[in-house]
Amino acid sequence: MWNDLWAAMALMLVFEGILPFLSPQGMRRLLAAMAAVDDRGMRLSGLISMLAGLGLLYLVR
Secondary structure: OHHHHHHHHHHHHHHHHHHHHHOHHHHHHHHHHHHOOOHHHHHHHHHHHHHHHHHHHHHHO
C-alpha cells in the first residue's frame, strides 16, 4: 500500500512539472488566471478535480 502511495505522489510531481517545463510563460498565465478566481470557484474546481480523480481511481482499481 505505501509503495502505491509513493508511486502516486511521484507521478503527481511528474505531471505537475510538465507544464512549467514545456511552457513557463503559459504556467505564469495560468497562475495569474487562477489568482483572479473567487474562493467559491476555486472550491468548485477543487471538488470537481477530486471527484474526477476518485472516479478514475475507481475505474483503474
